[in-house]
Amino acid sequence: MSAALGAKVVPLAPQTATAPAHARLRGVTRVFDLPKSTLHALGPVDLDLAKGEFFSVVGPSGCGKSTLLDILAGLSAPQSGTAEFEGKPIQGVPDGVGVVFQEDASFPWLNVRDNVAFGLRRAGMDPAEINRRVDYAVGFMGLKDFAASYPAQLSGGMRQRVCIARTLVMQPRLILLDEPFGALDQQTRLLMGDELLRLWRETSATILLITHALDEAAMLSDRVGVMSTRPGTFIDFVETGWERDRDSRVVSTPHFGDITARLWEKLRIEALKIMSAGKG
């Protein structure tokens, strides 16, 4: 087996990142006001993301995963607790944070190139630098031949590449991905996972990935956080032990099965809670 596939067998015990925190949540809760009641969606949650770490969050539907991402992105403020990025409290969308959403967020009225350049133009960047960055991102995401195409002319996977390229050009230090491959077929997801790992290695950004797919989390991440049913809290942290230079071929290793089994062991209990609540 190549070094790329070599996974260290590590104890699958709850762990937290040991490096200095790039992003940090402490006692974060989020409660939504409904017309006749309130909904405690999240927390209290504690989380440290190490700089350059690839961290994934898995959990049952409606457990507050996307709410957690919104708080880190500055799109939503916590009711209580603190959220920090690079040592500063998160108030609004912080500089250096990029988000890729599950839904297609490409702008249908702009071609691929203009979509990718959108954020840079809003930031008032020098046109030569915009061109340089867009050329790189479009090439990196394999969109060179589609630069003049409009999103309606592209497949779902290609449109998601456009959205990733649009995030990539901003050179974010923290990339938040909210089930970005949720709408794609299994093969495309695996390949997009490889692209994502390549992007992570080249940019050295910290990545937080929200996903429903245990295999995706197990394959891509350095560490996976398992969340409970609503109100979501972390009930386990699983270190994968993969080397940084890895790709989707790790799915064929026994260690991948161990990680997935460990994740499912925890998640199954939470999923059963939801099912029995539904039956009740």
Next chain:
Amino acid sequence: MSEKLLRVIVVVAMILLVELLCRIGVIPRMVMIAPSDMVVELGKILASGQFSADIRITFTNIAISTVLSVLLGFVAGVIIYSLPSLRDAIEPLLASYYAVPTFVFYPIFITLFGVGSASIIAIAVLLAVVSMVTATLNGLDRIPRVLRKTGQIYRMSRVKTALLIELPAATPYLFTGVKLSVAYSFIGVIASEFILSGAGVGYAIAYAYNLFENGHMYALMLLVLIVVTVVNTFLNVIDRRLQARRQR
């Protein structure tokens, strides 16, 4: 055979049939002149300039009515969209609006604006504006939430998000409102000229009808048909381009 070709064949066949029925006297000349004669008559009246003032007045009124309907409808749509309780209250009224025969209000407009272009434009706007309001509401409703979130991620102001994301995202739906506004403006202006005007193409058609001047009447009707067809073809080309980009 393509749909387009079949459509052309059907239209040409209908025209040829009418031409034949007119030429052999099945349709008397007092009822209708042959289509080829309509073309000749149209050429004559355009060359003579006999109806140039009427044509200018009508199409100016249509243009003013369209612009006013689009602007007022868009602004009203945005206001209604931003006030959900107002929207809940008036949406049923908007839905049943076209059940009201707008032309019954013409005495009110004559009292307010007098006989002339202002009354005609008011009726046409009244007829057209609600289609633009409805299209604006529909367009704003259909902007994907994720696009607004993307604007937040780029830390864009509310105004920039509206101009650079929401407006382009809603454009295909807004354009449907523009198309309907143009159609209703044509109907509103020309129909109003029949009943409350002393000038304009509608008035000239009614005048020719009353004097049995079939040549003038059909020539002017043909002119309206040609202009409506050209304008609609142009709008449909733009619409198809916008809709093609919307498909995802």
